[in-house]
Amino acid sequence: MEGGADDRLIGASSPWADALTLHRSRQNGGIVRMQKIASLRLPAHQRTRLAPGGHHLMFTGLYSPLVAGDSVPVTLTFERAGTISITLKVGKIGDQAPHRH
Numbered sequence: 476m477e478g479g480a481d482d483r484l485i486g487a488s489s490p491w492a493d494a495l496t497l498h499r500s501r502q503n504g505g506i507v508r509m510q511k512i513a514s515l516r517l518p519a520h521q522r523t524r525l526a527p528g529g530h531h532l533m534f535t536g537l538y539s540p541l542v543a544g545d546s547v548p549v550t551l552t553f554e555r556a557g558t559i560s561i562t563l564k565v566g567k568i569g570d571q572a573p574h575r576h
Contacts (some may be wrong), residue, residue, distance in 0.1 A: 476498070484515040484523075486552035493536025495549065500528050515556070541569045 487495040507528070515530055517523050527532050532549070534541075537555045541547065545565040552558050 479519055480555060481519050482517045482556055483554040484517060484551060485513070487532050487549055488552075489534065489547060489549045490543075491538055491547050492534040493538075495532050495534055497530070498533045499530050517553075541565045554562050 484497065487497070489495055497512045497515055499512055500507050500509050502508075511533075512530075515523065523530070543565055547563045547565060548560065549563055550558050550560050
């Protein structure tokens with residue numbers, strides 16, 4: 476998403492899970508740890524990528540296993556832009572093809 480003013484991603488939800496939370500992965504001493512974050516800063520006129528090993532959404536309490544090829548509806552909530560509905564396509568484990576978010 477590209478916009479004219481800074482914004483923050485402050486939440487997410489999906490009918491496929493009890494909760495979606497924002498996380499970031501950080502490496503410290505050769506160990507990667509995930510940390511829950513309250514929001515993600517989105518600078519104006521820049522792209523922000525959600526991806527394994529960096530900032531990402533964590534699904535907890537899935538109602539059904541995710542299978543490659545599934546289309547998962549997600550609602551993102553932004554501080555300024557409000558809510559935006561998107562659909563995520565489930566890929567194969569290890570598939571990290573470029574995605575635009």
